[in-house]
Amino acid sequence: MLEIRTVLCPVDFSPLGEREVDLAVGVCRQFGARLVLHHNLDAVSVGLSMGWMWNQVHAGEKPTEAMVEARLKELLASLPEEVSAEARLSDGPVPAALHYLQEQVAADLVILGTHGASSEDHTSVAERIVGDARCPVVVLHDGEHGATSWPADRPERCPVLVPIDWSDGAMAALRLACELARRLPLELHLLHVTPSRGAAVPAAADQAAEKIRLAGVVPDDLRERCVVHLAAGDPDDEIVAASARVGAFWIVMGAHGKGLLRRFTHDTAKALLHRASCPVWFVPATWKVA
Numbered sequence: 014m015l016e017i018r019t020v021l022c023p024v025d026f027s028p029l030g031e032r033e034v035d036l037a038v039g040v041c042r043q044f045g046a047r048l049v050l051h052h053n054l055d056a057v058s059v060g061l062s063m064g065w066m067w068n069q070v071h072a073g074e075k076p077t078e079a080m081v082e083a084r085l086k087e088l089l090a091s092l093p094e095e096v097s098a099e100a101r102l103s104d105g106p107v108p109a110a111l112h113y114l115q116e117q118v119a120a121d122l123v124i125l126g127t128h129g130a131s132s133e134d135h136t137s138v139a140e141r142i143v144g145d146a147r148c149p150v151v152v153l154h155d156g157e158h159g160a161t162s163w164p165a166d167r168p169e170r171c172p173v174l175v176p177i178d179w180s181d182g183a184m185a186a187l188r189l190a191c192e193l194a195r196r197l198p199l200e201l202h203l204l205h206v207t208p209s210r211g212a213a214v215p216a217a218a219d220q221a222a223e224k225i226r227l228a229g230v231v232p233d234d235l236r237e238r239c240v241v242h243l244a245a246g247d248p249d250d251e252i253v254a255a256s257a258r259v260g261a262f263w264i265v266m267g268a269h270g271k272g273l274l275r276r277f278t279h280d281t282a283k284a285l286l287h288r289a290s291c292p293v294w295f296v297p298a299t300w301k302v303a
Contacts, residue, residue, distance in 0.1 A: 014192070014302065014303070015044075015189070015192035015193070015195075015196065015302055015303070016044065016121070016303040017040060017044040017046045017121045017122050018044075018046050018047065018119070018121050019046055019047050019049060019118050019119055019120050019121050019122075020037050020040050020041055020046050020047070020048050020049065020120070020121070020122045020123075020124060021049045021051060021111075021114060021115060021118060021120040021122070021123045021124070022034060022037040022048060022049065022050055022051065022123070022124045022125070023050075023051045023052065023053065023111065023123075023125050023126075024050050024051065024052055024085075024088065025052070025126075026084055026088070029126040029153065029155055030126065032126070032153055033124050033125060033126050033153055034050070034088070034092075036124055036151065036153065036163075036292065037124045038092065038093060038096055039162075039163030039165075039166075040122060040124070041096045041097075041098075042093070042095065042096065042163070043163070043165065043196060043197070044196075046121070046122075047096075047097040047098065047099070048092070048096055048097065048098040048099075049098070049099055049100070049101060049114075049118050049120070050085060050088060050089070050098065050099070050100040050101070051100070051101050051102075051103065051111065051114055052081050052084075052085060052100070052101075052102055052103075053102075053103045053104065053105075053107050053110055053111075054078060054081060054102060054103070054104040055103075055104050055105050055106065055107065055110075078102065081102060082100075082102070085100040085102075086100075088100070101114060101118075107138050108138055108141040108142055108145065111123075111142055112142075112145055115146065115147070115148065120148055121148050121149075122148055122149055122150075122151065123142065123146060123148065123149075123150045123151070124150075124151045124153070125139065125142065125150065125151070125152060125153070126152070126153045126154070126155070127139035127152055127153075127154060127286070127287070137286075137287075139152055139286055140283055140286060143268050143282070143286060143295045144268065146268070146295070146297060147297060147299065147300075148297070148300065149189060149294055149295065149296045149297070149300060150268070150294075150295045151263075151292055151293070151294050151295075152286055152289075152292065152293050152295065153292045154287075154289065154290070154292075164197040164198055164199060164262065165197055165198065167198070169198070170198045170199060170200040170238065171197070171198065171199050171200065171262035171263070172199075172200050172202055172259045172260055172261050172262055173190055173193070173194070173199045173200065173201055173202065173261065173262060173263045173264070173265055174202045174204060174252070174255060174256050174259060174261040174263075174264045174265070175187055175190045175201055175202065175203050175204065175264075175265050175266065176204050176205075176206065176248070176252050176264070176266045176267075176281070177203050177204065177205050177227060177230075178205070178206070178248070178267075178281075180267055180298070181267070181298035181299075182266075182267020182268055182282075182296065182297065182298040183266065183267040184230075184267075185267060185296045185297065185298050185299070185300045185301070186265045186266050186267045186294070186296040187203070187230060187231075187265075188296075188300075188301070188302055189265055189294065189296050189300065189302075190265040190294075191231070191232055191235055192302055193265070194235055194238060195234070195235070199238070199262075200238050200239075200240065201231065201235065201238060201239045201240070202239075202240050202241075202242060202255070202259045202261070203227050203228075203230075203231070203239060203240070203241045203242065204241075204242045204243075204244065204251070204252065204255050205223060205227055205241075205242070205243055205244075206243075206244045206245065206246065206248040206251045206252065207243070207244070207245045208245075208246070208247070208248060209245040209246050220243050223243055224241050224243060227241040228241055240259075242255060242259075248281045249281055249284040249285065249288065252264070252266075252281065252285060253285070253288050253289065253290075256289060256290065256291060257290065261291050262291060263291055263292050263293070263294055264285065264289055264291060264292070264293045264294070265293075265294040265296065266281075266282060266285060266293065266294070266295060266296070267282065267295070267296055267297075267298060268282050268295035268296060268297050268298070282295060
């Protein structure tokens with residue numbers, strides 16, 4: 014059974030930060046989790062910026078701790094009474110501070126926002142946090158659709174895209190997606206992409222066998238809420254296209270981090286972190302249902 018006891022949510026008091034908090038509140042209400050809001054006082058370059066380092070309060074002089082504490086108190090006071098919440102401040106390199114805080118509060122989920130991809134010289138903070146996290150991380154983007162409400166508040170099932178490449182990370186993502194579907198009105202869309210860079214598209218018989226294999230990994234109680242899809246091409250492009258076709262509310266996929274604070278190689282998880290038009294739940298390969 015999926016248990017989420019603590020949600021860690023970095024904030025910057027911006028519109029993107031407000032959406033992060035809205036999603037975090039939905040999770041906390043659903044699972045009875047406590048919410049830990051986090052703000053980092055350290056200013057960094059735009060090339061490394063996460064949502065909570067982007068707000069204009071960081072564009073000039075560094076805000077004082079008293080200023081930020083006052084804003085955090087206002088934010089805490091605005092949260093629903095039934096949500097247990099607290100706030101933490103940090104100062105210093107963001108990935109290291111957030112990694113330490115994840116461990117300190119025993120976070121089961123991290124919700125954060127990102128404003129753009131990494132440059133050739135820098136790995137974005139989002140990439141480093143996703144690659145280093147031991148728990149699932151939900152990434153929201155500027156200008157995306159989705160996450161405007163909590164699934165339980167919507168009249169219809171919300172489509173969730175789950176890319177499956179048969180890796181440990183993908184199977185961990187499937188486990189999380191299934192657990193979420195047991196608690197929420199979700200429709201699971203499993204997608205397998207055959208890379209076809211110069212290769213032939215699989216024959217019809219092979220495609221049929223792959224669909225059966227995909228359907229076979231879905232628990233019996235969720236079969237009627239699952240649709241399987243096959244595609245051939247560049248995995249990054251096909252996942253983005255499939256997300257648009259099904260109107261994905263969320264994408265749930267495996268994270269392919271390369272170790273503690275190491276940079277990602279160019280992989281699908283990194284591409285989707287920046288290209289997705291809806292929130293993406295990144296799930297470490299080592300994640301298991303409690």
